[in-house]
Amino acid sequence: MEALSAKNIVKRFPNVLANDNVSLSIEKGEIFAIVGENGAGKSTLMKIIYGLYLPDSGEIYVNGEKANIKHSRDAINLKIGMVHQEFMLIPRFTVTENIVLGDEPRKFGFVFDYKQAVKEVEELSNRFALVVDPTEKVENLPVGIQQRVEILKILRRGAEILIFDEPTAVLTPEETEELFKTLRKLKEANKTIIFISHKLSEVMEIADRIAVMRRGRVQGIVKKTETNEKELAKMMVGRDVVLEIQKVKTELGEVVFKVEDLTVKNQRGVVALKDCIFDVRAGEIVAIAGVEGNGQAELVNAILGFLRPVKGTITINGNEMKFITPYDIRRKGLAYITEDRKRRGLILQYRARENIILGNHTLYPFSNKGILNDNAIDEYTTRKLEEFDIRPREAYMKAQNFSGGNQQKIILARELSSEHKFLLASQPTRGLDVGATEFVYKWLIEEKKKGIGILLISLELSEVMGLADRILVLYKGEIVGVTTPEETNEEELGLMMLGLKRKVAQ
Amino acid sequence: KPAAQQPAKIKIGLVTDVGGRGDRSFNDSALRGLETWAAKVEYVQGGGYKALSDEAFNASIPDDLKDKGITPLNVEPIVLESKAKEDYIPNIQALVEQEHCDLVIGVGFMLAGAIGESAKKYPDTKFMLIDSTPVDENGNTVDLPNVVSYLFAEQECGFLVGAIAGYATKTNKVGYIGGMAIPPVLRYEAGYRAGVKTTNPNATVIGQYTNSFVDASLGKSTAVSQMALGADVLFHAAGATGNGMFQAICEKGAPYWGIGVDVDMGLDPNLCPDRTLTSALKHVDYATYEAIKSVVDGTFKGGVITLTLKDGGVGYAPDHVKDVLTADQISKIESLKTMIINGTFTVPTDPNEVETWTPPTNF
Amino acid sequence: MNWTYLINESLKQMLDFAAPILFAALGGVISENSGVVNIALEGIMRFAAFFGVWGAFNSGNPWVGLLWGVLIGALLGAFHAYITVKWAGDQIVSGVAINVIATAMITYFLEWIFKTTGYSPTVAYFGSSKYLVNINFIENIPVLGAFAHLHILIWISLILVFVLHFILYHTVLGLRIRSVGEYPLAAETLGVDVLKVKWIAVILGSIIAALGGISLSLGTMSSFTNSMPSGKGFIGLAAMIFGKWTPIGAMLASFLFASAQVLQFLLQAIAKGIAAKIPVGFYLALPYILTIGALVGVVGKAVAPAADGVPYKKEES
Amino acid sequence: MKEVLYRIFVKRQEKYWWMNILVPVVSIFIALIVGAVFIASTGRNPFLAYKYLFGSSGLIPGPYFKSHFSEMLIASSMFIATGLAFAIPARAGLFSIGAEGQFIVGTITAAFFGYYKPLANLPTIIHLPIVLLMVIIAGGLWGLIAGYLKAKKGINETIVTIMLNWIAFHLIEGWLVTGPMKADVATGVSGTPYVSPTAKLPIILSGTRLNISILIMLFLVYAVWFLLYRTVFGYELRAMGYTAITNMEAPKIGGVNTEKRIMQIMFISGAIAALGGSFITLGVLFQYPPVFEGGYGFDGIAVALIGGNEPFGILLSGILIGALRTGATSVQLVKIPKTFPAIIEGLIVVFIALHELIRYLLVKAITKKKEGVSA
Numbered sequence A: 001m002e003a004l005s006a007k008n009i010v011k012r013f014p015n016v017l018a019n020d021n022v023s024l025s026i027e028k029g030e031i032f033a034i035v036g037e038n039g040a041g042k043s044t045l046m047k048i049i050y051g052l053y054l055p056d057s058g059e060i061y062v063n064g065e066k067a068n069i070k071h072s073r074d075a076i077n078l079k080i081g082m083v084h085q086e087f088m089l090i091p092r093f094t095v096t097e098n099i100v101l102g103d104e105p106r107k108f109g110f111v112f113d114y115k116q117a118v119k120e121v122e123e124l125s126n127r128f129a130l131v132v133d134p135t136e137k138v139e140n141l142p143v144g145i146q147q148r149v150e151i152l153k154i155l156r157r158g159a160e161i162l163i164f165d166e167p168t169a170v171l172t173p174e175e176t177e178e179l180f181k182t183l184r185k186l187k188e189a190n191k192t193i194i195f196i197s198h199k200l201s202e203v204m205e206i207a208d209r210i211a212v213m214r215r216g217r218v219q220g221i222v223k224k225t226e227t228n229e230k231e232l233a234k235m236m237v238g239r240d241v242v243l244e245i246q247k248v249k250t251e252l253g254e255v256v257f258k259v260e261d262l263t264v265k266n267q268r269g270v271v272a273l274k275d276c277i278f279d280v281r282a283g284e285i286v287a288i289a290g291v292e293g294n295g296q297a298e299l300v301n302a303i304l305g306f307l308r309p310v311k312g313t314i315t316i317n318g319n320e321m322k323f324i325t326p327y328d329i330r331r332k333g334l335a336y337i338t339e340d341r342k343r344r345g346l347i348l349q350y351r352a353r354e355n356i357i358l359g360n361h362t363l364y365p366f367s368n369k370g371i372l373n374d375n376a377i378d379e380y381t382t383r384k385l386e387e388f389d390i391r392p393r394e395a396y397m398k399a400q401n402f403s404g405g406n407q408q409k410i411i412l413a414r415e416l417s418s419e420h421k422f423l424l425a426s427q428p429t430r431g432l433d434v435g436a437t438e439f440v441y442k443w444l445i446e447e448k449k450k451g452i453g454i455l456l457i458s459l460e461l462s463e464v465m466g467l468a469d470r471i472l473v474l475y476k477g478e479i480v481g482v483t484t485p486e487e488t489n490e491e492e493l494g495l496m497m498l499g500l501k502r503k504v505a506q
Numbered sequence B: 001k002p003a004a005q006q007p008a009k010i011k012i013g014l015v016t017d018v019g020g021r022g023d024r025s026f027n028d029s030a031l032r033g034l035e036t037w038a039a040k041v042e043y044v045q046g047g048g049y050k051a052l053s054d055e056a057f058n059a060s061i062p063d064d065l066k067d068k069g070i071t072p073l074n075v076e077p078i079v080l081e082s083k084a085k086e087d088y089i090p091n092i093q094a095l096v097e098q099e100h101c102d103l104v105i106g107v108g109f110m111l112a113g114a115i116g117e118s119a120k121k122y123p124d125t126k127f128m129l130i131d132s133t134p135v136d137e138n139g140n141t142v143d144l145p146n147v148v149s150y151l152f153a154e155q156e157c158g159f160l161v162g163a164i165a166g167y168a169t170k171t172n173k174v175g176y177i178g179g180m181a182i183p184p185v186l187r188y189e190a191g192y193r194a195g196v197k198t199t200n201p202n203a204t205v206i207g208q209y210t211n212s213f214v215d216a217s218l219g220k221s222t223a224v225s226q227m228a229l230g231a232d233v234l235f236h237a238a239g240a241t242g243n244g245m246f247q248a249i250c251e252k253g254a255p256y257w258g259i260g261v262d263v264d265m266g267l268d269p270n271l272c273p274d275r276t277l278t279s280a281l282k283h284v285d286y287a288t289y290e291a292i293k294s295v296v297d298g299t300f301k302g303g304v305i306t307l308t309l310k311d312g313g314v315g316y317a318p319d320h321v322k323d324v325l326t327a328d329q330i331s332k333i334e335s336l337k338t339m340i341i342n343g344t345f346t347v348p349t350d351p352n353e354v355e356t357w358t359p360p361t362n363f
Numbered sequence C: 001m002n003w004t005y006l007i008n009e010s011l012k013q014m015l016d017f018a019a020p021i022l023f024a025a026l027g028g029v030i031s032e033n034s035g036v037v038n039i040a041l042e043g044i045m046r047f048a049a050f051f052g053v054w055g056a057f058n059s060g061n062p063w064v065g066l067l068w069g070v071l072i073g074a075l076l077g078a079f080h081a082y083i084t085v086k087w088a089g090d091q092i093v094s095g096v097a098i099n100v101i102a103t104a105m106i107t108y109f110l111e112w113i114f115k116t117t118g119y120s121p122t123v124a125y126f127g128s129s130k131y132l133v134n135i136n137f138i139e140n141i142p143v144l145g146a147f148a149h150l151h152i153l154i155w156i157s158l159i160l161v162f163v164l165h166f167i168l169y170h171t172v173l174g175l176r177i178r179s180v181g182e183y184p185l186a187a188e189t190l191g192v193d194v195l196k197v198k199w200i201a202v203i204l205g206s207i208i209a210a211l212g213g214i215s216l217s218l219g220t221m222s223s224f225t226n227s228m229p230s231g232k233g234f235i236g237l238a239a240m241i242f243g244k245w246t247p248i249g250a251m252l253a254s255f256l257f258a259s260a261q262v263l264q265f266l267l268q269a270i271a272k273g274i275a276a277k278i279p280v281g282f283y284l285a286l287p288y289i290l291t292i293g294a295l296v297g298v299v300g301k302a303v304a305p306a307a308d309g310v311p312y313k314k315e316e317s
Numbered sequence D: 001m002k003e004v005l006y007r008i009f010v011k012r013q014e015k016y017w018w019m020n021i022l023v024p025v026v027s028i029f030i031a032l033i034v035g036a037v038f039i040a041s042t043g044r045n046p047f048l049a050y051k052y053l054f055g056s057s058g059l060i061p062g063p064y065f066k067s068h069f070s071e072m073l074i075a076s077s078m079f080i081a082t083g084l085a086f087a088i089p090a091r092a093g094l095f096s097i098g099a100e101g102q103f104i105v106g107t108i109t110a111a112f113f114g115y116y117k118p119l120a121n122l123p124t125i126i127h128l129p130i131v132l133l134m135v136i137i138a139g140g141l142w143g144l145i146a147g148y149l150k151a152k153k154g155i156n157e158t159i160v161t162i163m164l165n166w167i168a169f170h171l172i173e174g175w176l177v178t179g180p181m182k183a184d185v186a187t188g189v190s191g192t193p194y195v196s197p198t199a200k201l202p203i204i205l206s207g208t209r210l211n212i213s214i215l216i217m218l219f220l221v222y223a224v225w226f227l228l229y230r231t232v233f234g235y236e237l238r239a240m241g242y243t244a245i246t247n248m249e250a251p252k253i254g255g256v257n258t259e260k261r262i263m264q265i266m267f268i269s270g271a272i273a274a275l276g277g278s279f280i281t282l283g284v285l286f287q288y289p290p291v292f293e294g295g296y297g298f299d300g301i302a303v304a305l306i307g308g309n310e311p312f313g314i315l316l317s318g319i320l321i322g323a324l325r326t327g328a329t330s331v332q333l334v335k336i337p338k339t340f341p342a343i344i345e346g347l348i349v350v351f352i353a354l355h356e357l358i359r360y361l362l363v364k365a366i367t368k369k370k371e372g373v374s375a
């Protein structure tokens, strides 16, 4: 029996046709996966189903009946729930407040009965075995837990159709396994699940049927049993994709980056990084593995100068930096690829051309004595759009209108072209499609060949194992493992990441 | 232009200072001189004028001016208000060039510069300036044949109300609230302090400035704190800010007394008639009327005219004086008044002089 | 000197002086917690101050005036909401618009209705003995005595602080107001009617700000002066930020400022010797300098609601 | 300039970009209509009102055009100054309402160095620049206070600027003008002494008081435009504005010294406002009067917003507001209160605020015209 179907959905945004006559039909109780390039229109379609966007044309049917969904309210009433690509959580609110918002337990009709709410949340989390601390503020939670909150939110509303838009992008393998357990449980409870991911392995593991979207259209719908990752990838990108990373050996040069006894407190004054010692040498890729929220963020912020270390030193290209300020590390020869494109990587209202020179804008030829040289910038931008295959080739398009993958490419184009000896790559492929991911790997290896030292922070074990020369495992702010891909395997790394195993050389 | 309809009438232009119409102080006073007395008209809602009844006309003339023979002069008033100082010159320009006024009146010392510059520019137009002598664009006081300046001896009326306050206070503390420390206000303060010192040497004056002529709530707070500190008679020279003083006094009621300024505030139902001891009168209205009259009967003459107690240009209002002062004290006030008129002693014009100033005895 | 009297009078002064500022600040708190900046507080107070007096003038009853003030406040709030919520217009522009209109149009009305650009006739008001809230037996108790004869609006301002605190942090509406101020899209996805909540908060805030205008023209004073509210709306805005967008904080900020004012009056009045030689300007500037000092010293960085001032457009999520 | 026009007209991304020009124009017209309705509803003649308002605004030639025109430009130059003073920080995400205070700081500074004896007998070409330089420094430093507290202590610039306005006012009028800078009573002048002729802004239209202030502002408008769009400084400034809500992280990582920029921006803003203030002293009143009710600072906010925080937009809106103010004098001659033009000003801002609505209606009207051929 059909739970949900979309018929001829069309959605146009000022610059793109995001959904071009999309039709889908999803059976009750199945796990239906949607894959597709960045910008293919997956999220747009989901947002339309959830009532966040209104389609230009087309209909949605729920349980066979035509549904007119103008608000999320309507979707919720139709027992549709959605876990969004960007978490819809209010950091300053507690877990409970986030979960009950919109349908709060009340006293006298208007008073918010917080005690009752906490109780309900506890019951809920017990029932679905999703452990959370109801009274903790969300801003203090690691993403894994935050996602549980998201799931609890929709379960509480008794959702029958659950949409997960790239839920695993931010999860570690363990957390992903956790999530899948949950999904299977939900499936057993005969709930319908739409699952969006760029990780084909996951899709192959969890999905019953898989739809491939490309340029706003549905490329095809296949049974899992009748396909494989390579084929999917090809359907998505329209060409063969190299999914496994081929190693390259390079000569290691001098030390380009070094931290000694680095101890950092986070914004809330808690020690989040303890006595870290390691270095990165030219031509070397050092990967930091670990569950998110174990000090990676603080390490990055300390390197960038957003957090002042309480102890220890950071050295980039031999410049030891006592009081680093974000604006001068760049001049010390550091390049930075961030996972947080929208907040840290780009100025969304700026055009591609302005974003692509950010950080080098004070340099000749982009500016001379403080005066910008537009022609030089245009010429440079056009060149880089080609070189990094950024689509569309629109130097004057606002960054916010590029899709995730192309936004990331803009950042790569900028960072890799700037004068640097050391590259800090923090989850560089988060949320990227296979094509873009392959692209990023290609460039990281290029960098390595060029003799750039790279510090790679990643949650993807495959990525870590594939790219790294050395692997450091971070747990509770401490380096609990120092190893190499040759000496270890994913299981062992997993154990170390969970603090169940230590392995520190010398 | 509607102005063109009855060219026969003599046209009198008036530029208010930023206080504008309805400041219940000297802008209104000047307007009374022009609109109520000289033109015998009443400003109506939504702009424009309607004729004024004889009763209203007579009622508008205060007792101490009854003998001055104030009669309508059949002139046409044209009043321009000013939003800011920069408007003064354009306003005057409009009155002279567009309206061809015979006399242009500048109300208040703030127009000294504007009148000075304009009078030079339009030698054929007559000008009247209140509270100051004209100043040219380089800041030199100029005397021009086509400008008559009316100054007032505020210190004299200030002195008399001060003397009254000196007698009236039971706590030997009296209050003074100034708007901004500008010449006329300083003259009031000087006179007031001198007056208190004369009739009650061991009374202290709590003097404060609010730095505003418009913020009534500021005046109220000031008054309240002065009363809290024990002052029981309060005098203000702070324009609209002073309304706050009367507000405070009205709320406290007895034994507190307020003293009005410029006009007889004891007659203003909107203030606090019951607790208004007296008012320091400054007859801007009379000065305005006189100037207009001189134009109408062709006796206009440039120069500086200072109105004093002698010619009734300043004075004090009887209001509640009788209820508070003994007959003997009142006669003493009167004798002080005559002493000033006869020049037996002069009242200081600068507050700082008061300390060294020796008050008259034997009055 | 009668110290009890002095203390009580000064404290009373402080409360009276603080009331309009506090109302404005509280209005801002509600509005901005829902993510809508309202710099029209000044203009709203002006409108309310005038129409309050107008209402009292026609009816001879300040309560009628208060009703008019509240009504005009609600109207202006709806106006601000229509621009900034319905049409996601720029909140600063809308606020400035109201302020400019207020300055001009009220002067126009004053001239049109009362034939003056100075100030209105005196009308029945809450500060008059007839309408005062008298608690005679505490009259002569130090500190407490200050509360013996306050006008009703001061009491309202004080009570409102706690009412609003309760609403914001203990009611469903409050939770939703804060949620749309923090992350409207998140609230939307949970079925909260973001726009409706913003409408409510903005109008409520404007009504409260309007009470500030009333407390000025029918509480402290008994007539409308054209200079009203002479910047108190902006001081209220400052108090709101100073108080970190919370009702209690806004109250403390307003009290700090008002105390500094009263202190300034007293110092100026009792100044002797050299103190008397200090120019009045320094006394008058004192409260403002103290405020900055307090910010630097004690309060420090204030964090606005995450989505404060960001227009909410559904499609651009 | 060529490439700029190219950018505006050719490389535009948004559909109906020209709405950005049409919408304000339409808003202004609607405001005028509503204003007419309002004035009529209060029993006054709207046609007479507009006839006198614009007839004497200095915009349309007519009787006494020369003097109206000069008065209009004198006022405009001050509105443009305070408009820019608001817009520059606004573009960087800073909400400064300190122009009011910075303006009078400029007025008083100009007065002091204008009459300061040792300078008084220098020739204008030396004296005037010195005065203006001092004004820029004084105003800049006054603005810098808020900038410093924001940059170094993270203290909200809005509160600080509000407080600084009052501090400036009280210290100037409650101390300087009535104290150390008070003119000698003997001269019969109240307020500060008058500035020396050598400090006055040269007249550029004989028989009027029109002086070079408008030329200075024309230059400044271009300079600010250049600063915003053609320099590293402006590039960084706008980047800061776009990321203000995300705490300017992207620009910081992009090598922008935001703290320093904030201070520079507030300095510049203060300096420009002060310059506007000095025009009062050096071109209109020639002294700091005993009582001074500015208001230019707050009007500047309206001017900036009507001009869309764009330098050339502010030039136009500044002239418009200046014209309305100039017309205010004459409307009184036909019994229209002087506040009427200010009401129009307010209404214009209202409909600027409603541009989303107006844009929507216009787009609808147009798309209706060319049946769905809108691609």
Ligand SMILES: Nc1ncnc2c1ncn2[C@@H]1O[C@H](COP(=O)(O)OP(=O)(O)OP(=O)(O)O)[C@@H](O)[C@H]1O
Binding pocket: A013, A014, A015, A016, A017, A018, A036, A037, A038, A039, A040, A041, A042, A043, A044, A045, A085, A400, A401, A402, A403, A404, A405, A431, A433, C315, C316, C317
């Ligand atoms: N609010 C918006 N305004 C304008 N364009 C948008 C908007 N949202 C999405 N787009 C565009 O629509 C297209 C589809 O976006 P969408 O987010 O659906 O892609 P996606 O398949 O979810 O990509 P990803 O895998 O990166 O999440 C993209 O080109 C994107 O730039």
Ligand SMILES: Nc1ncnc2c1ncn2[C@@H]1O[C@H](COP(=O)(O)OP(=O)(O)OP(=O)(O)O)[C@@H](O)[C@H]1O
Binding pocket: A361, A362, A363, A364, A367, A368, A369, A370, A371, D232, D233, D257, D260, D264
């Ligand atoms: N390598 C460079 N080549 C050419 N111009 C540069 C270079 N570095 C900086 N500039 C220009 O010189 C000016 C000063 O350099 P810098 O980058 O230090 O600016 P800043 O110190 O942040 O601010 P300011 O320009 O006010 O000093 C900048 O405006 C910049 O445009």
Ligand SMILES: [Mg+2]
Binding pocket: A042, A043, A044, A085, A165
């Ligand atoms: Mg997506």
Ligand SMILES: [Mg+2]
Binding pocket: none
């Ligand atoms: Mg530099």
